[in-house]
Amino acid sequence: MTRILHDPTSERSPLLRPRVAPPETLEGKTVALFDLGKIRSDEFLDALEVQFIARGIEVVRAAKPTNAKPASPDIIQDVAHKAHVIVEAVAD
Amino acid sequence: MSTPTEPHLPEPGFHVVLKDDCPTCRHVVPVLRELEAAGRTVHAYYQDQGDFLAGLDHIVDDRELAWSFHFGAATVPTVIEVGADGEVQRAEGWVQEEWRALTGIVDLGSDRDAWKPGCGSLSVLPGVAETLEARYGSPGIAARPVDVDRFQDPIEVCYDRGWSDGLPVVPPTPERILRMLAGTDRAADDVVGIMPPDLVECTVEKVAINAVMAGCLPEYMPLLLGIIDAALEPMFTLHGIVCTTCFSSPVIIVNGPVAKKLGMNSGIGALGPGNRANATIGRALNLIVRNVGGGRPGEIDRSTLGAPSKYTFCFAEDESDPEWEPLSVSRGVALGRSAVTLFQGEGLQGVVDQRSRTAEELTLSIAASLLAVTHPKLCRWGNVVLVLSPEHYGIFREAGWDRTRITSELHAACERPGRDVIRGAHGIGEGVPEEMIDDVVPKFHPDGLLIVRAGGQAGLYSAILSGWIGGRAHDDSRPVTKEIDA
Secondary structure, eight states, rough: OOOEEEEESSOOOOOOOOOOOOSSSTTTEEEEEEEETTTTHHHHHHHHHHHHTTTOEEEEEOOSOOOTTOOOHHHHHHHHHHHEEEEEEOOO | OOSSSSOOOOSEEEEEEESSOHHHHHHHHHHHHHHHTTOOOOOEEESSGGGTTOOSSSSEEEETTHHHHHHHHOOOSSEEEETTOOOOOOEEEEEEEHHHHHTOOTTTTTTTOOOEOOOGGGSSTTHHHHHHHHHHHHHOOOOOEEEEETTTTTHHHHHHHHOOOOSSSOOOOOOHHHHHHHSSOOTTOOOOEEETTTEEEEEHHHHOOOOOOOOOOOOHHHHHHHHHEEEEETGOOOHHHHHHHOOOOEEEEEEEEHHHHTTTTOTTTTSOOOOOOHHHHHHHHHHHHHTTTOOTTTTTTTTSSOOGTTTTEEEOOOOTTTTTTHHHTTTTTOTTOEEEEEEEEOOOOOEESSOOOHHHHHHHHHHHTTTTSSTOOSSSSSOEEEEEEEHHHHHHHTOOOOOHHHHHHHHHHEEEEEEHHHHGGOOOOOOOGGGGGGGGEEOOOOOEEEEEEEEOOOOOEEEEBBBGGGGGGGHHHHHHHHEOOO
């Protein structure tokens, strides 16, 4: 005899997509520096931007309005369209 | 005659559902004997015990209520005439003329009363009906069924599948889910909203399943659904609260008649354990976020230290003083209406002041404690709930201070000279920007100090519920109050 329980979850199977392999070189690539809205993210990204530019690597900046909410699809798609590589400033 | 597990056509004849604990059922037993004497086939089903049917030819033990369920008997006695093609007609209770018409015996029960009302069938008792539906009917539960072997402990199965917050959950069986769904008029497949962080549809049925697991009663469902509605307001930023590295979790404050209706605690120990509604409603919301939304600690819930409030944090406001304006009313809900306020909070910090005797003294005392919210040198970074105990509130009340006065006095007492709170001041790196050195810096946003009354009669203590630092994004994240129909 078996008993039945019913699944309390969303019953989604996570789709595991392989990450895009990191580029061999950043030469000719555009790097997005993405500010998640955490405190001092901008300081970290400013410092990185200086380093990238000094090496002749093109940089674009992007940001979420606040770390209280997820990035909107528009922002994500815009970054994906403009850049090959992204650096997210996540820590305080 | 076997106990049915699937609906099937009973044998032709008269099928009568009865229970001993029904005077009318006992009253009609001689009538059943008359029917048999007249050559009719009578099947008598008893729901409790069958001694009172002794002497009849076909007595059926229906203590499992399977036949009662299949016959759809709402009343006992119910007599059903079954022909070759199924039910022909039925009568409920004892109405002499109806039974005579149904059986074709014109003088049936001539020594009986002309009319006696029946009693409720055991198969339609609250809780029983849903159990029978799950066992013998078509429960129509959409959620994936999980078989549990008879040698497995269902509670351990829930643990193994990652459905628990760490405490045992009530296994979500079909019977319990149906009982929970009976607590709301909303359809099981109604979508309550999109649940973060996975941003998936959350149906009423999924809410009911998690409410079962949390230990809720069905009558909590309307309130729980209202709470979820409030939690999914964009301004509440549930996604951020769940996923942040901070301590935050939803703190639920209930106002209005629903709190009394559900027996919620606003008195002694209101912020602690011991009250089923307080404990399980708050837990249900967190289980829904975990199980439906996918917000599991250590995964996308990145809270560095976590917080006990992530298990449950739900209480009612003490509205016993008619001079006190309830929190919900101060936030725009009409007096006498039920409402919930969801606050992005964490644990509590006690305010112990057993010496202050005037409203002015107590204001300064509580303000000194409020300054510690998020950090003594951070201002307008987090909102706060101040839970005033009866004895502390009594000091304000005696001075004639109402909610508005207490709030404004506390705001004023919490203002800080910029030079004390700028970064680096007093040797502390944390603080407000240096350019605020000459400002008078308010500790909270004007709407960021919420005051609630709760607690036992004895104790000159109050409690501070610190808010999430997302509160600094004042235009993006604020507490949410919603009127609820519960």
